[in-house]
Amino acid sequence: MSDKLDIDQIDRKILDVLQRDTNQSIADIGSKVGLSQTPCWKRIQRLERLGIIQKRVALLDASKLDLSVTAFVTISVGDHSEPALQRFRTEASRFPEVLDIHRMAGEHDYILRVVLPTVNAYDTFYRKLIDTVSVPLKKVTSHFAIESVKATTALPIIAAPERRLEAAE
Amino acid sequence: MSDKLDIDQIDRKILDVLQRDTNQSIADIGSKVGLSQTPCWKRIQRLERLGIIQKRVALLDASKLDLSVTAFVTISVGDHSEPALQRFRTEASRFPEVLDIHRMAGEHDYILRVVLPTVNAYDTFYRKLIDTVSVPLKKVTSHFAIESVKATTALPIIAAPERRLEAAE
DNA sequence: CGTGAAAAGCACCCGAC
DNA sequence: GTCGGGTGCTTTTCACG
Numbered sequence: 001m002s003d004k005l006d007i008d009q010i011d012r013k014i015l016d017v018l019q020r021d022t023n024q025s026i027a028d029i030g031s032k033v034g035l036s037q038t039p040c041w042k043r044i045q046r047l048e049r050l051g052i053i054q055k056r057v058a059l060l061d062a063s064k065l066d067l068s069v070t071a072f073v074t075i076s077v078g079d080h081s082e083p084a085l086q087r088f089r090t091e092a093s094r095f096p097e098v099l100d101i102h103r104m105a106g107e108h109d110y111i112l113r114v115v116l117p118t119v120n121a122y123d124t125f126y127r128k129l130i131d132t133v134s135v136p137l138k139k140v141t142s143h144f145a146i147e148s149v150k151a152t153t154a155l156p157i158i159a160a161p162e163r164r165l166e167a168a169e
Numbered sequence: 170m171s172d173k174l175d176i177d178q179i180d181r182k183i184l185d186v187l188q189r190d191t192n193q194s195i196a197d198i199g200s201k202v203g204l205s206q207t208p209c210w211k212r213i214q215r216l217e218r219l220g221i222i223q224k225r226v227a228l229l230d231a232s233k234l235d236l237s238v239t240a241f242v243t244i245s246v247g248d249h250s251e252p253a254l255q256r257f258r259t260e261a262s263r264f265p266e267v268l269d270i271h272r273m274a275g276e277h278d279y280i281l282r283v284v285l286p287t288v289n290a291y292d293t294f295y296r297k298l299i300d301t302v303s304v305p306l307k308k309v310t311s312h313f314a315i316e317s318v319k320a321t322t323a324l325p326i327i328a329a330p331e332r333r334l335e336a337a338e
Numbered sequence: 339c340g341t342g343a344a345a346a347g348c349a350c351c352c353g354a355c
Numbered sequence: 356g357t358c359g360g361g362t363g364c365t366t367t368t369c370a371c372g
Binding site for chain 2: 005007015018019020021022023050051052053054055056057058059060061062064065067070072089092093096097098099100101102103104105106107108110111115116143144145146147148149150151152153154155156157158
């Protein structure tokens, strides 16, 4: 009824292919990982059943949707009681502009990644956030990203690809 | 030959559905946004052609893949000349552990989001990074995430859903 | 934009090897 | 694990209103 969580190298290859592009037939994926349709399909089913494949989604181009401002907000809360923390989390999570919330070790309690159309909108968001969480925030600092150098959702699951020696050197 | 970048409310609904789950038939999506198959399909094609839908991917569960450590690394580079910056970017981008690189305004030059199996692995990564970029780094600070409170790839594209009044208040 | 429908491809599920 | 095959859903493409 339940599977062990054994993931071999072929499973990892399948995952790596899928986390980069799900627009491929199972036969295609199979040939990329050295498997024929049937077993490849079975493995994918299993990986989905195990929850290792969480979901399949479309990634959109933020800049083409008027969402050019990314900000990281570091927050130190003033009240560390459980109910206060819980309230902070659920309230902050409600904002669709807040894509990620990480609880941190050390200096800050939380880091939020926020995406918005303009810096102006950030100001509005910022006030609404402080208002809504109804928890005293000790320190809130905003850091704005100007440019995205790299952005991927693909996890490093293949045994770190050996860096090839540059041919041109 | 080319389309204007006009996205109406129905397009946004389609995008919102797709950025949460691509495992649905076009008929399903259509019914969710109030469209029948054919026009819904045509809109999706257009959104793909325009590059607003960048790609379709599988999202994996990092914790089930032995990738429980997330770190944010803030970096200030010592040499701001173009070739040095360029070298830093391309070299840092090569690391599969580095999921995101943002160029920042203000205090830090860059923020990296790094995913790794253990804190031990972070140490190895850290040294390799400093070694590889071969650019003097003025200041490198590591911030570790202990817990993920929220994590989504879904952009806030629907006109901010009005916060409903809580019924229980 | 809608309907209806046809063609092709694919996911999905066999059983045999 | 492989292969071949079959069924039904879906995508993709029509014609027509």
